[in-house]
Amino acid sequence: MKTIPLYAGWFFTFVQIIHPLEKRNFIFGIHPVQEAIRSGKAIDKIYVQQGSANDKVEALLKEIDPTSVSINHVPIEKLDRLVRSNHQGIIAIASPIEFAKLEDVVASALESDKAPLFLVLDQVSDVRNFGAILRTAECTGVNAVIIQKKGGAPVSGDTVKASAGAIFNVPICKVDHIKDAIYYLQGSGIKTIAATEKSTDSVFKLDLREPLAFIMGSEGRGVSGSILSLVDEKAALPLLGKINSLNVSVACGALLYEVIRQRQ
Numbered sequence: 706m707k708t709i710p711l712y713a714g715w716f717f718t719f720v721q722i723i724h725p726l727e728k729r730n731f732i733f734g735i736h737p738v739q740e741a742i743r744s745g746k747a748i749d750k751i752y753v754q755q756g757s758a759n760d761k762v763e764a765l766l767k768e769i770d771p772t773s774v775s776i777n778h779v780p781i782e783k784l785d786r787l788v789r790s791n792h793q794g795i796i797a798i799a800s801p802i803e804f805a806k807l808e809d810v811v812a813s814a815l816e817s818d819k820a821p822l823f824l825v826l827d828q829v830s831d832v833r834n835f836g837a838i839l840r841t842a843e844c845t846g847v848n849a850v851i852i853q854k855k856g857g858a859p860v861s862g863d864t865v866k867a868s869a870g871a872i873f874n875v876p877i878c879k880v881d882h883i884k885d886a887i888y889y890l891q892g893s894g895i896k897t898i899a900a901t902e903k904s905t906d907s908v909f910k911l912d913l914r915e916p917l918a919f920i921m922g923s924e925g926r927g928v929s930g931s932i933l934s935l936v937d938e939k940a941a942l943p944l945l946g947k948i949n950s951l952n953v954s955v956a957c958g959a960l961l962y963e964v965i966r967q968r969q
Contacts, residue, residue, distance in 0.1 A: 754794035805876035823918035836867020843871035
């Protein structure tokens with residue numbers, strides 16, 4: 706644990722805890738969190754003491770865009786477990802990566818001599834699935850993984866570990882709404898295909914050699930109905946057993962390697 710003074714007169718601690726394949730950055734205290742937000746540092750999540758009547762904390766929360774940062778009100782015991790210093794009722798978890806801009810990665814992919822391949826995650830919430838998907842995405846040459854700012858698994862040290870470090874090698878774009886990302890991809894000439902067991906069309910019958918983006922749904926409900934109504938195609942993997950769905954990371958791997966098979 707390393708404690709670094711920021712400004713004279715402020716009690717500030719920036720804690721970086723490193724384990725094998727794991728890296729988490731905690732910023733705590735009102736002024737340090739405020740400075741991190743104002744400087745544009747990528748913040749994945751903020752924990753605030755439940756029932757706190759601290760006016761400075763409330764003023765700080767008003768500076769934060771709730772669509773871009775997950776704010777969680779938790780008991781003080783949880784804050785005390787996360788850090789053993791004066792957190793002043795607020796802890797921010799900084800993202801271990803910098804997020805890419807969707808417009809930039811799409812432009813770069815279209816300029817390449819290879820057909821673009823994107824992955825859109827519609828509320829995938831399990832960090833192990835998220836990490837496994839990132840690992841497969843990196844191995845199959847996906848141009849970028851697109852996630853929504855709220856509702857999905859966090860981009861944290863646990864994600865780094867689950868991805869075996871692949872998170873540092875594949876661009877991740879955070880967007881306000883998945884729908885807007887789909888519209889943008891379609892407007893850029895990229896076909897969107899939703900993976901869903903509700904489809905009767907096998908993915909093996911589709912031409913996957915053109916620019917495309919796969920949309921993968923959450924563990925509980927799959928791709929949402931509102932997203933299914935927007936995509937260009939819907940496709941399923943054959944299921945020959947009694948269970949009617951695959952784990953999302955397994956399904957993602959099968960789909961991406963079918964793309965590789967066709968393109969090679």
